[in-house]
Amino acid sequence: MANLREYRRKRDAGKTPEPVPADGPLPAGHNDLFVVQEHHARRLHYDVRLERDGVLVSWAVPKGLLIEPGKVRLAVHTEDHPMEYAAFEGQIPHGEYGAGEMIIWDRGRYETIKWSDDEVEVILHGEKVDGGYVFFRAHDDDPRNWLVRRKLGSTKGTDDPVAQQTKITVRVENRQLRLTNMEKVLYPAEGFSTESFTKAEVIDYYRQIAPALLPHLKDRPVTFKRYPDGVDSASFFEKDVSRHAPDWVRTMRLETPNSTKGTDFADYPMIDDLPTLIWAANLAAIELHIPQWRVGARGAKHPPDLMVFDLDPGTPATLVECCRVAELIKEVLDEDGLVGYPKTSGAKGLQLYVPVRVGSAERTSAYAKALAERLARAHPGQVLAVMAKAQRKGKVFIDWSQNNAAKTTVAPYSLRAREQPTVSTPVTWAEVRDCTRVADLMFLPDEVVARVERDGDLLADLGEHAAQLPR
Numbered sequence: 001m002a003n004l005r006e007y008r009r010k011r012d013a014g015k016t017p018e019p020v021p022a023d024g025p026l027p028a029g030h031n032d033l034f035v036v037q038e039h040h041a042r043r044l045h046y047d048v049r050l051e052r053d054g055v056l057v058s059w060a061v062p063k064g065l066l067i068e069p070g071k072v073r074l075a076v077h078t079e080d081h082p083m084e085y086a087a088f089e090g091q092i093p094h095g096e097y098g099a100g101e102m103i104i105w106d107r108g109r110y111e112t113i114k115w116s117d118d119e120v121e122v123i124l125h126g127e128k129v130d131g132g133y134v135f136f137r138a139h140d141d142d143p144r145n146w147l148v149r150r151k152l153g154s155t156k157g158t159d160d161p162v163a164q165q166t167k168i169t170v171r172v173e174n175r176q177l178r179l180t181n182m183e184k185v186l187y188p189a190e191g192f193s194t195e196s197f198t199k200a201e202v203i204d205y206y207r208q209i210a211p212a213l214l215p216h217l218k219d220r221p222v223t224f225k226r227y228p229d230g231v232d233s234a235s236f237f238e239k240d241v242s243r244h245a246p247d248w249v250r251t252m253r254l255e256t257p258n259s260t261k262g263t264d265f266a267d268y269p270m271i272d273d274l275p276t277l278i279w280a281a282n283l284a285a286i287e288l289h290i291p292q293w294r295v296g297a298r299g300a301k302h303p304p305d306l307m308v309f310d311l312d313p314g315t316p317a318t319l320v321e322c323c324r325v326a327e328l329i330k331e332v333l334d335e336d337g338l339v340g341y342p343k344t345s346g347a348k349g350l351q352l353y354v355p356v357r358v359g360s361a362e363r364t365s366a367y368a369k370a371l372a373e374r375l376a377r378a379h380p381g382q383v384l385a386v387m388a389k390a391q392r393k394g395k396v397f398i399d400w401s402q403n404n405a406a407k408t409t410v411a412p413y414s415l416r417a418r419e420q421p422t423v424s425t426p427v428t429w430a431e432v433r434d435c436t437r438v439a440d441l442m443f444l445p446d447e448v449v450a451r452v453e454r455d456g457d458l459l460a461d462l463g464e465h466a467a468q469l470p471r
Contacts, residue, residue: 002026002053006079010097017243018092018102019084026054027083034124035086035107036065041100048075048148050110050122055080057120059146064105065129067150075135075148087228087236089283091244103180107229121151127184175248175275179203179282186230186284187421197421203281205415205445210274212457213413217277219294221252221268223408224285231286231417238285242267249276252299286415289408292364301405305466307364308409309352309372310345310399314384314392319442322350323435325383325396328375330429339465341458342432344441346416346424349396350432351409353459355466361405367469368400412459413448423448426458 004021013020033051038044039060046064049056059075067073086107092099108126115121120135132151137143167180179200187197206213224238242251251267271277271288280288292306309329311322326342329352333340341353358364372385375398384395402409410416410424425443435441443451 002055002057002080004055004080004082007081010079012096015243016092016096017090018088019082021082021084029054029083031112032109033083033086033107034110034122034126036105036126036129037088038103038105039098039100040102041092041098046105047078047102049081049086050120051083051086052115054083056083056085059135059148061148065124065133065148065150067148069150072147072149074138075146077144077146084234087234089228093243104228105181170278172275172278173273177275177278177282179278184230184284186227186286187419188230188232199282199284201445202284202286202415202421203278205421205449206277206281207274208449209413209445209452210277212452212460213411214271214273214277215457216412216459217271217288217290219270219296220290221254221295222271222280222411223289224269224280224283225287225289225417226283226285227417228284231419235417237289239268240266241269245269246279249279252295254295254299254301286417288411288414290411291405291408292403293361293405303358304361304364304403304405305355305357305463307354307356307368307469308402309340309354309368310402310409311350311352312392312397312399313348314389314395314397317394317396319344319348319350319438320435320440321382321396323432323441325375325379325398326350326352326432328379328383329371329398332371332374336470338467338469341426341462342429343412343426343459344422344424344443345410346414346422346443347418350441351424353462355462355464357466357468361403363469365400365403368398368403372398372400415445421445425451428458 008020011018011020029051031052035049037047039047045060045062047058047060048065049058058078058081060078061073061075063073089102089104091101106126106128108124111123113121118137123132134149134151135146138145138147167178169176169178182200184199185196186199186202189196225235226238227235245251250270250272252270253265253267255264256266271280292304292308294302294305296302311325313322330340333354338354343351345351356364375383376385382395384392384397412424412426414424416422416424421444423443423445425448427441431441
């Protein structure tokens with residue numbers, strides 16, 4: 001019977017980055033997902049996991065699955081793993097069970113031909129393996145020992161798993177980094193997208209945009225939104241990277257009073273340089289989110305230096321309607337001697353940055369809320385100042401609550417996990433005024449790099465226009 005008792009017994013959630021879900025009902029699924037993870041433990045091996053009855057039934061295959069049809073290899077049956085493990089990549093710390101690096105080597109769907117206590121026959125459909133496999137008990141003195149045999153049929157790639165690995169070592173400034181799974185498609189060619197976008201292209205975009213992006217990340221704790229299997233698969237937010245970050249990555253321990261994981265502190269990554277940015281991109285940290293405040297060298301939180309207005313359209317309103325509301329906000333900012341800088345969210349809406357000098361976070365929230373409510377009263381058919389989805393149809397919600405010190409917004413020049421690799425892009429007020437179609441302010445990586453090469457960073461002088469809020 002599927003259960004995770006043995007898995008939990010072997011792992012301490014406080015010491016390993018692996019998912020350790022609380023005891024409770026197992027998730028319902030379709031019994032058709034598989035993952036193969038390359039496990040650099042004491043000895044390199046490949047963990048094959050098949051979804052079954054809410055868990056991942058697992059075997060450790062020392063030499064991998066790419067074998068000649070008819071031949072067999074040892075497959076050691078291990079404890080069931082939680083479904084969350086299908087998206088796990090990371091460094092299991094030294095001294096913990098299974099210590100070493102875990103990398104997703106292949107993933108896909110499978111068909112069940114036979115499933116019994118002594119024999120499992122499946123057809124795997126992955127990027128690297130595609131064909132039939134039979135796992136069966138070895139019937140020796142160790143009940144964990146199974147064997148795996150590949151059946152006749154198609155299998156992608158070669159018989160050498162090492163030849164299938166896509167790991168390269170690169171020198172980035174003064175650091176040596178190992179990049180993995182470079183050919184993995186993170187943005188599939190489907191929906192509105194005509195071309196796929198790989199992990200290598202994500203990394204290359206962040207490399208090119210780094211001169212414009214890094215100043216906006218400086219001294220701001222970063223929250224990753226990671227998509228190990230691409231934007232159409234499971235994702236997760238990551239704040240604490242202490243258990244897998246290289247020792248040269250600067251982190252900052254900060255309080256997390258609203259943590260859903262029940263922890264009081266997290267070691268946030270501080271992306272100060274290009275090597276750290278490339279390291280993050282290699283984790284498939286597609287989205288980078290930051291607060292409106294910075295921290296000092298010892299972790300002291302400074303008062304906000306930015307106020308943000310996050311404009312979210314309610315269908316059928318779009319980015320175009322957000323531009324009209326942004327113009328209304330600009331009129332008020334101008335009256336109060338404040339400077340607003342527009343940028344796209346990279347998703348559906350628009351955001352305004354306003355550089356400020358304040359003594360407390362409450363000041364920015366109070367001002368933003370008052371402005372939003374003022375415009376909602378003046379333009380009730382166009383603007384909404386409350387987070388009520390039932391009232392949002394056809395209106396633009398001015399989300400003033402993003403100024404709460406515990407919240408973050410997507411960083412300028414960050415990619416977004418949409419159908420296409422759109423970017424949160426700084427724009428001019430002329431572009432906002434001229435926007436009549438959503439496409440007018442939707443930008444892809446190559447376009448953003450070209451814009452910065454031509455115009456520079458449109459947010460470069462943010463700090464020069466910081467002003468006090470009127471009382």
